[in-house]
Amino acid sequence: MTSEQRYWWRIALELKLRKCSGDAFQDFFSVMMGKVHGTDFVRVRAYGRRGDKGCDGYVQSSGQVFQCYGALNGDSGKVDYLIGKMEDDYQKAVVAIPSLMKEWHMVHNIVDGLPIEAVEKLDVIKKSDPARHFGFIGIEGFEQRIFGLMESDIEDLLGVVATAKDAQNVQATEIRELVAHIASSSDTVDFDSANIKPVPPNKLVFNKLPNHWRNFIAGGWPNAGVVKSYLDRHPDPLMGERVAQIFRVRYQYLKAQNLNPGAIMSSLFEMVTGTGSVLPERMVAAQALLSFLFESCDIFEDEPAKVAS
Structure with missing residues (x-):
């Protein structure tokens, strides 16, 4: 696996987990575990009033019981x-399948981090068993x-x-289609022709982007000139500023929801590509x-000027 593949797949995994909830999340987990463990993993689902006895999946050789929580978004x-x-799920399992269960794991899709209360709850369960x-x-x-697959x-x-x-081999036609797609929403965004501010060299670090998103941005810099060249030659001389303003507004909207930098970057990426599978060219x-x-x-933040001591 190359470094480029790794950060692309890390981004794909993050988007997958953010979008999978409920049964879709449990299904994704089960498919993954089947590939990892083969027939040692048993997919479990509820059967009517019998339920699933607090078990969404089971590894036979280790006695691992898994319970899934796929939160919306x-x-x-x-x-x-x-x-x-x-x-509730732990109590169901410990009562219904005590002889099978040697380990109990809560599987979740909360990409940005669990609340501390969940950590405290697991500690209470550990001490009780x-x-x-x-x-x-x-x-x-x-x-x-x-x-590892x-x-x-x-x-x-x-x-x-x-x-x-x-x-x-980035394709200019793909750049054109993306710009046209973004610009099509410009009528819903307040527009001004203010100059676009230059980015400080340490902006990636200052904004605390996760490593895979830092690699993503840095990996795209060699092709940023293709985008600039296309926008410079665009029949609409304000197209570059128009697209930039759309992203400024979107960034401020996401930031106002107190999302962390990784979640904001994920949303901006899907704003460009759309949801679902994306071809490598796109x-x-x-x-x-x-x-x-x-x-x-002006997406993400410029580092405040340092005051001389």
């Missing part, structure tokens, strides 16, 4: 519900399992991603466009 806002679900092992499986656990299996789970060769074009916008317009 990967949101941890329903803290009380999550805590209650952990307690010291003979068993307990844990959470979040995006890091998915990444660890998926990235063969590339063909990773592609089955997360799709085909761009390569270094794709990035070296991936590298989106990367080039977002890198250009990050470098040249």
